[in-house]
Amino acid sequence: MRFQDAAPDARAVVYAGIQADPLVAHVASLLAEGTPAERWLARAVMNGERTDPETWRRIFPVLFGPSTDPALSDHAARVLDASLGVASRGEAARSQYRGAIVEELTARLLAGRATAVRRERRVLFDGVRAEIHPYDVTVESGDKPEVYDCKWGARGISADVLNQLDDARRHAADEDVELAAAIVVFDARRSCELRLARSTAEHGGTGLVALEELDALAEKRP
Amino acid sequence: MPQLSRRCIRYAWPVSHQSRPTSPQPPDVIERAAAAYRALADLAETIEDEWQYVTDLVDAYLPGIRGLAERDVELELDVVVAVDEAIAEIASITDPHKAIDWLSTFPHVVAVAVGGDVDRPSEVSEPEDAAPPEPEPDEDSPFRILLRGDR
Numbered sequence: 001m002r003f004q005d006a007a008p009d010a011r012a013v014v015y016a017g018i019q020a021d022p023l024v025a026h027v028a029s030l031l032a033e034g035t036p037a038e039r040w041l042a043r044a045v046m047n048g049e050r051t052d053p054e055t056w057r058r059i060f061p062v063l064f065g066p067s068t069d070p071a072l073s074d075h076a077a078r079v080l081d082a083s084l085g086v087a088s089r090g091e092a093a094r095s096q097y098r099g100a101i102v103e104e105l106t107a108r109l110l111a112g113r114a115t116a117v118r119r120e121r122r123v124l125f126d127g128v129r130a131e132i133h134p135y136d137v138t139v140e141s142g143d144k145p146e147v148y149d150c151k152w153g154a155r156g157i158s159a160d161v162l163n164q165l166d167d168a169r170r171h172a173a174d175e176d177v178e179l180a181a182a183i184v185v186f187d188a189r190r191s192c193e194l195r196l197a198r199s200t201a202e203h204g205g206t207g208l209v210a211l212e213e214l215d216a217l218a219e220k221r222p
Numbered sequence: 223m224p225q226l227s228r229r230c231i232r233y234a235w236p237v238s239h240q241s242r243p244t245s246p247q248p249p250d251v252i253e254r255a256a257a258a259y260r261a262l263a264d265l266a267e268t269i270e271d272e273w274q275y276v277t278d279l280v281d282a283y284l285p286g287i288r289g290l291a292e293r294d295v296e297l298e299l300d301v302v303v304a305v306d307e308a309i310a311e312i313a314s315i316t317d318p319h320k321a322i323d324w325l326s327t328f329p330h331v332v333a334v335a336v337g338g339d340v341d342r343p344s345e346v347s348e349p350e351d352a353a354p355p356e357p358e359p360d361e362d363s364p365f366r367i368l369l370r371g372d373r
Contacts, residue, residue, distance in 0.1 A: 037334050044331050047323045049314045059307045061300040062334055153323055155275065190341050191326035194278040 001175050003121045006134035019100045027082045028104035037062055038079045039211055045083035046098055098152040102186045103136045106150050112218030116140040125171040131164055146180040154191035162201035169205050182207030182222045251302045252291035255332050258309040266321035283329040286340030304335035
């Protein structure tokens with residue numbers, strides 16, 4: 001098996017502009033070092049209707065209350081400000097930003113333990129027709145590669161995504177390569193499990209990394 | 223009995239029985255949260271293709287939200303305000319697609335605010351008519367620890 005850059009189509013060209021927006025890197029950087037409560041704050045704000053920061057400060061007293069560690073409050077304020085920056089982009093753009101942020105966050109966390117972290121890559125196998133859609137994030141180590149698909153919400157877990165990940169893992173196994181295939185979802189594990197429980201797509205060998213356990217990406221191969 | 227002692231007896235009971243001015247009782251605000259969550263689900267259910275997922279989310283999280291009121295913990299005023307603000311947020315949603323996103327988000331926002339847990343294992347139940355279980359990954363699978371959900 002080998003990795004290859006995805007051929008850029010029109011959608012990819014437009015999306016690349018969003019991926020390159022400094023706001024995406026800024027939010028991902030903050031979330032990479034954030035606490036679970038800050039990640040819930042970010043998810044709520046970027047899903048939210050209201051853009052008044054004081055409203056969100058009141059909803060998260062654990063982050064902005066008088067007894068909160070000032071360092072945590074300061075960091076949470078930056079998370080809030082950056083998340084509101086995404087929310088203010090409007091409904092159409094915000095969903096693309098959110099997806100790009102999860103991808104960037106995943107890549108940054110993986111970079112904590114791996115060097116060959118790449119984006120938007122396809123995987124080619126001998127004698128197998130290439131998948132059309134690239135993987136959002138890959139770790140291209142020689143003996144134990146990894147592929148990740150990233151989703152903002154559990155609702156994004158679809159049969160297509162699960163089948164592609166499972167196919168890649170099986171084809172790699174045919175070539176005696178231990179490919180780790182996982183889906184990263186910036187949503188509650190329980191919601192993801194409910195989604196998976198109804199799926200008829202094969203996913204028994206596919207990893208799930210949900211919002212509560214994102215830091216595991218930086219610690220060990222899933 | 224001296225006048226002072228009678229005065230103490232007369233005023234001790236009302237003072238000791240006054241409700242604390244900090245907040246309403248926890249079940250009140252938690253029950254409001256549960257009612258708001260149910261209303262959000264009604265909106266989300268209008269997406270017919272997602273009816274099952276919406277039903278699964280409600281079955282999973284509504285008991286978890288109500289369970290937050292069963293703890294023997296008095297909520298501070300800022301926590302009650304937080305939950306009421308979160309309720310106001312989901313009450314402002316008119317897009318059913320966004321409502322589905324919030325069916326997953328709202329329980330955890332409330333849990334973070336009150337310092338509780340809506341994901342307690344005892345409340346996790348597989349849907350009765352869920353897809354049949356898939357084969358367990360190999361014992362030495364690198365995914366096993368994540369798939370078990372016991373991190």
